[in-house]
Amino acid sequence: MKKLSLKAKCLCGNVSFKTKGYHRDVQNCHCVQCIKTHGNYAAYTKVEENDLKFLAKKSLRWFKSSKRAKRGFCSNCGASIFFKVLGTKQICISAGIFNKPTKLKTSIDIFTKGKSDYYKLNNNLPKFSKYPKI
Structure with a gap:
């Protein structure tokens, strides 16, 4: 975990935010859902949801991708931005x-099968x- 302050925005800029606090190292996820969502494996960090502050989110939309998770994306440019396990206080960010x-x-690489x-x-x-479980 690294304590960082970062800024982010999607391709069109309609979703922008900043993060502060501890960021997990990036994990490459090779599960079917990530491959279908991103067109390739997904590379995600994770922060506490309270450490994310939106600057703009007018085109942010959510898709419930399973019984336990949802994915956030920009409805204008199509950028895949978030992965959120329901009922948790953390959010994964591309x-x-x-x-x-x-x-x-x-x-690490996860869901390598x-x-x-x-x-x-x-x-x-x-x-x-x-x-x-690390």
């Missing part, structure tokens, strides 16, 4: 949406077939 430099590092065949995993990262 790492690519942040302005650079982020100072974030990728730490869902990985597609057109890319290889980084051999230097730990791999998990589901969500690890």
Whole structure:
């Protein structure tokens, strides 16, 4: 966990926000839902929801992607921005949406059984077939 202050916005700028506080290292998720949502694996950091402040959110929409989670996206430009497990106080944020430099590092690959065949995993990262308890 790194204590950071970051700014972010979607491609069109209709969803923008800043974060402060502790950010989890980036996890690459290879589950079917992330691949279908992002068009590739997803790279997410996570913060406490109270550490996220919206500057604009007029086109932010939510899609309940399963019984336990929802995904936030921009209805104007289509950017996939958030993953939120229902009933929790944390929110996962697509790492690519942040302005650079982020100072974030990728730490693990998760749900690797869902990985597609057109890319290889980084051999230097730990791999998990589901969500690890670390």
